[in-house]
Amino acid sequence: MQGGSAYGVKYQARCISTVAADTQQTVFLVGTLSLREQNEVHLIKYSASTGDVACEGLYSHAHEIWDLANCPFDPLIFSTVYASAGDFGASVWRIPEHSKRTNQLEKLADLSGHTKRIKCIDWSPNGREHSKLLSIDEEALYVWDLDVNGSSVQVDKRIAPGVLYHMTKGAWDPHDLEIIATVSDSCVQFWDLRSSKQAHSLESAHAHDLDFDPQREHFFATAGDASQIHIWDKRKLGRSLLELPGHSHWTWRVQYNPKCSDILLSSGTDSLVNLWTIASIHEDTDGGRSPEDSPKAHADPLLRSYNGHEDSVYGIAWSLKEPWIFASLSYDGRVLVDSVPQHIVKQIKAGTHGG
Amino acid sequence: MAEDIESKTKRVRDLLSSFYADEDEHAQSSPTLTRRDTLQAINTKDFDADRYMTSLVRRTNLDGLLQKDVEMAAEIKNLDSDMQMLVYENYNKFISATDTIRRMKENIGGMESNVERLLEKVTAVRTKSDGVNASLFERRERIEELNGTRGLLRKVQFVFDLPVRLRKCLKAEVYADAVNSYKGALPILKAYGNTSFQKCKQESDEMIEKVTRQLQSRAVLSTETVENRAEAVRLLQELNYPVEQIMEEFLAGELERLSCTLKEILCLSGDGVFDAKTENHSPRSTIQILSKDFFTDFRQSASAFRGIFPTGEKKFTMAATKLFNDYLASIQKSLVPENGDPSAKGLITVLKILSTDVPQMDGVLPDADFSELALQAAEAALRQHVAKRFKGVCDKLLGIIIVANNSKFSESVEPCSDTEKPLESLLLNAEDIILQGSLDVLRDLKELVDDRVKDTTKWHSLYVELVQGGVQDLFVTLNTHFLDMFCSTGYENPKQDKFTEENKRKIAVSTGTILLLARFSMYVEKVAVPKITEEIARSFVGGGARGPEDRPAFIPTEICRLFRATGERLIEHYISMQSKRLSTLIKKSVTTPNWLKYKEPREVRMFVDLLLQEVGTMSREVKQLLDPGTVRTHGRSDSTGSAGSSRSNPLREERSGRTSVSQRARSRLLERDIAKLFKQKIEIFTKLEFTQTSVISTVIKLCLKSFQEYVRLETFSRSGFQQIQVDTQYLREALRDFVYDEAIVHFLLDEVCSSAAERCLDPTPFESAVLDKLIQAKKAKIAESSATQAF
Structure with a gap:
């Protein structure tokens, strides 16, 4: 499994996105970005036993796919954000049954109403049939009520921070579903959905991406074109808890391992995928670890650098079924499925058992 | 005859003694003898004459008997004569005893009459003496009474005479007598002063008042000899006059006088600024003279005081300590000119003064521990001096940095020509300061070591430690300051909480300054520290008497390491600042136009000019400060991987293994890969070096990579694509001037173009003729504008 x-x-x-609702196997969805050709959505499965990646389904998609997100409860439902030649939009799709032998996706709903180019969609992490969706365009964020069965969608909230903020990314706080974080050119903002007001903001953080710590409340990571990755505590936004060197050029994506918050995956325009350990900050904040462990904190946080790609890597996704497996997607369309090195996994397991 | 008598008397004595003494012996031994040999035992008591006779007769023949008879007759004769002699002796003795007794009797009879006569006489004497006693008894009490009265009268007479006597004494200035007389009369005056001797007391009090006044004036008068004054004080003390007051006055006077000297020293230090400029030696020597004066004065005062007030030692010590502290303080102050660097010469002078003169003071006042104080003061002065010197260097450097920062702003307002090189001169300046400044300081401090003042041997290790610590501190301070500046430009100010103070006066640090600091750090690491280490090794060795818990002395390796790290961080920061700036320009140029509705390109866009201008500024900065570095072209040997548009950092690559790519996937990618294989392989993210080439090309590489990334996010119409084509085509030539390695620029710009083509709905490129025309037009325009600027 090393290769x-x-x-x-x-x-x-x-x-690229993990099909989070599929608990049986490791499945990823990849959306292509081709201006002049018919675009596709690939459903690819990783088999842990053979280590092979195989295509499970290939579906056509009319437009370029700029963002793709999976429904957290139904493995067949996902959303795409698309744009091509001045046209833009976002839709929720259902993958047709395997038996139907068709490559046409079933459109469940259109998130219409955006006035600017849509940047991303994020599903509320604990939704069921009546799920909530967050969609972000450059100037406003929308929260949608989605009824998957009835295929209806309604705008629940619209918050417009202003023309000055070019928002690029948004995410639900997995620990407080009334809080949404948005990333714009110059800052990271936190919105309280109850009041539709800004709760906190992190100024002058030139970020591309943000990811919440799935295990520990208040923590999140940002990555930006200053190439460093920063770990923050939402309660102490004055200064970052940790700074990782990131990539040689921009750091495009950053994602926590879904099972172990000490492991962070990042991808960058220097065509590398880097695996980091941030155990040191949790040692500090927990305060429970003995000081003998502290030398570890000063060790190189970079666990491993995966250099299989030859172009900028814009997409990474952890598998949920196999928490040490992840997929990365480079601009030239290559998906690589790699795993956290075995000795690191052992170390982490020993650490969690010991602690 | 005489012998005969003698032997005779001897024999008699023997016999007598045997007669008296042997009786017992014979009594005891006789029974055994009788039995054994009766013949032999003729001398024993139990001698049986008959048995002896019979045994004799029986055993002995006639001849024997006859012989025995003869023998016996002789013995008997002997015994007879002996007995006769003994009797005679006894008689003699008896006679003499009787004589003695008789004589005694006669003597005693004569004494009795004498004794009786004596008794009579004694009795007569006694009776007479009794008579005398009885007759004298009545008068005696009276005489004693009269005697007492006489004494009293004498005393009274003395008291009455007191005023007169005092007056006399006053006139003759014999104050000691006056005081003695007064003191003698004092009990009476005290007892009866209010009654019988009122007038007398008043008068004498007045007189003694006068005496006191005289004494007082004499004690205070400094023209009087010390003995006179001391006597006056002693007398005053005897009169219970409060001497403390005089003492205090005296002390105050002395203090004032000495303080004047101190003030002069102080004044001198105030004026030292001017004096030091006009004539370098005078103030120091004046300090020396003044100190000498001060010490002599002080000694005089001390001995005078000792002489006059032998009891006021404690007070004097206190006053002297205070005075001495003042002195030390002013000396220390005199060492610190208000501006300019203090030089070691002054320090040496002062140390000499402190080490030679102060022990003399100790002789005067052993209690006050002056040498201890002086040691402390000297140590403080040393510390102060060393700290001051290093601070001076540090301040100068920081001043340079601030100047650099400010000049940068003015530079950005009016772009300077290539001939002006403010940063370079600043760098040289800074280098000069750190090296020459430190070396000067060290040399200056070295004087102190060379000029072995008496006590500096004791201080030597301390001093070396101080100096080494000073150097270490200097560098550490500089390093922290650099890092602070770096942090204050950091885009998130991650250390906001820590450096709030720093943030208050936070200044925007210019890129030039960062570069300057980076270069400077390198200089410190490569040149300054080794040289300074050498200098230290030459002059300041030893000083290892430090506890391990103390701050470490100068550790060149640590400093080098610190500065190398800082230099690297700074240069990285510089690159990230610059590339960010350029990227922002590019970002604006890419994101603002509506590429889908773009009109046919007519010229190269303005942003290119701005970009080139920025690159030009940066390259000027870099060229001023960094070494040119080697010009190298990318060959195959340089690239570490297989085909790739953007290779990774070779450092990182080592850590990970190649991932195996399955054959199936490869076949799909083959087409694209083959196309890339034929392009030259380019290393985008190479290791950074401290050279012009490396820094400039890294920045340009980074910003062109950003260009590509921004382009990838857009969608272009044909005209939009062509615009990008025009822009990149122009950049190709323009950037060539800045980058030594053309290939990389070409490669990256190709990437930008192909990215734009990929993102274009109708990627029809311009014909090269049209492209050339536009480029030439732009060039002509630039040439024209520069020509008009020149004239």
Whole structure:
């Protein structure tokens, strides 16, 4: 399992997502970004036993896919954000049953109403049939009520921070579903959905991406074009808890391991995928660890650098089924499925058992 | 005859003694003898004559008997004569005893009459003496009474005479007598002063008042000899006059006088600024003279005081300590000119003064521990001096940095020509300061070590430690300051909480300054520290008497390491600042136009000019400060991986293994990969070096990579794509001037173009002729504008 497995998409691609609702297997969705060709959504499965990556389904998609997100409760439902030649939009799709042998996706709903180019969609982490969706365009964020069965969608809230903020990314806080974080050119903002007001903000953080710590409340990571990755505590926004060197050029994506908050995955435009450990900050904040462990904190936080890609890596996704498996997608359409090195996994397991 | 008598008397004595003494012996031994040999035992008591006779007769023949008879007859004769002699002796003795007794009797009879006569006489004497006693008894009491009265009268007479006597004494200035007389009369005056001797007391009090006044004036008068004054004080003390007051007055006077000297020293230090400029030696020597004066004065005062007030030692010590502290303080102050660097010479002078003169003071006042104080003062002065010197260097450097920062702003307002090199001169300046400044300081401090003042041997290790610590501190301070500046430009100010004070006066640090600091750090690491280490090794060795818990002395390796790290961070920071700036320009140029409705490109866009201008400024900065570095072109040997548009940092690459790519995926990618294989392989993210080439090309590489990334996020119409084509085409030539390695620029700009083509709905490129025309037009325009600027 040390070597990675590769899968090629015909066209350029930016987004890859884990099918979170599928608990049986490790499945990823990849959306292509081809201006002049018919775009595709690839459903690819990683087999842990053979280490192979295989295509499970290939579906056509009319437009370029700029963002793709999976429904957290139904493995067949996902959303895409698309734009092509001045046209833009966002839709929720259902993958057709395997038996139907069709490559046409079933459109469940259109998130219409955006006036600017839509940047991303994020599903509320604990939704059921009546799920909530967050969609972000450059100037406003929308919260939608989605009824999957009735295929209806309604705007629940619209918050417009202003023209000055070019928002690029948004995310639900997994620990407080009334809080949404948005990333814009110059700052990170936190919105309270109850009051529709800004709760906190992190000024002058030039970030591309933000990811909440799935295990520990208040913590999140940002990555930006200053290439460093920063770990923050929402309660202490004055200064970052940790700074990682990131990538040689921009750091495009950063994601916590879903099971272990000490492991962080990042991808950058220097075509690398880096695996980091941030155990040191949790040692500090927990305060429970003995000082003998502290030398570890000063060790190189970079656990491993995966250099299988040859172009900028815009998409990374951890598997939920196998928490040490992740997929990365480079602009030239290559998906690589890699795993956290075995000795690191052992270390982490020993650490959690010991602690 | 005489012998005969003698032997005779001897024999008699023997016999007598045997007669008296042997009786017992014979009594005891006789029974055994009788039995054994009766013949032999003729001398024993139990001698049986008959048995002896019979045994004799029986055993002995006639001849024997006859012989025995003869023998016996002789013995008997002997015994007879002996007995006769003994009797005679006894008689003699008896006679003499009787004579003695008789004589005694006669003597005693004569004494009795004498004794009786004596008794008579004694009795007569006694009776007479009794008579005398009885007759004298009545008068005696009276005489004693009269005697007492006489004494009293004498005393009274003395008291009455007191005023007169005092007056006399006053006139003759014999104050000691006056005081003695007064003191003698004092009990009476005290007892009866209010009654019988009122007038007398008043008068004498007045007189003694006068005496006191005289004494007082004499005690205070400094022209009087010390003995006179001391006597006056003693007398005053005897009169219970409060001497403390005089003492205090005296002390105050002395203090004032000495303080004047001190003030002069102080004045001198105030004027030292001017004096030091005009004539370098005078103030120091004056200090020396003044100190000498001060010490002599002080000694005089001390001995005078000792002489006059032998009891006021404690007070004097206190006053002297205070005075001495003042002195030390002013000396220390005199060492610190208000501006300019204090030089070691002054320090040496002062240390000499302190080490030679102060022990003399100790002789005067052993209690006050002056040498201890002086030691402390000297140590403080040393510390102060060393700290001051290093601070001076540090301040100068920080001043340079501030100047650099400010000049940068003015530079950005009016772009300077290539001939002006403010940063370079600043760098040289700074380098000079750190090296020459430190070396000067060290040399200056070295004088102190060379000029072995008496006590500096004791201080030597301390001093070396101080100096080494000073150097260490200097560098550590500089390093922290650099890092602070770095942090204050950091985009998130991650250390906001820690450096609030720093943030209050936070200044925007210019890129030039960062570069300057980076270069300077390098200089410190490469040149300054080794040289300074050498200098230290030459002059300041030893000083290892430090506890391990103390701050470490100068550790060049640590400093080098610190500065190398700082230099690297700073240069990285510089690159990230610059590339961010350029990237912002590019970002604006890419994100603002509506590429889908773009009109046919007519010229190279303005942003290119701005970009080139920025690159130009940066390159000027870099060229001023950094070494040119080697010009190298990318060959195959330089690239570490297989085909790739953007290779990774070679450092990081080492850590990870290649991932195996399955054959199936490869076949899909083959087409694209093959196309790339034929391009030259380019290393985008190479290791950074402290050279012009490396820094400039890293910045340009980073910003062109950003260009590509921004382009990838857009969608272009044909015209939009062509605009990008025009822009990049122009940049190709323009950037060539800045980057030594053209290939990389070409490669990256190709990447930008191809990215734009990929993101274009109708990627029809310009024909090269049209492209050339536009480029030439732009060039002509630039040439024209620069020509008009020149004239």
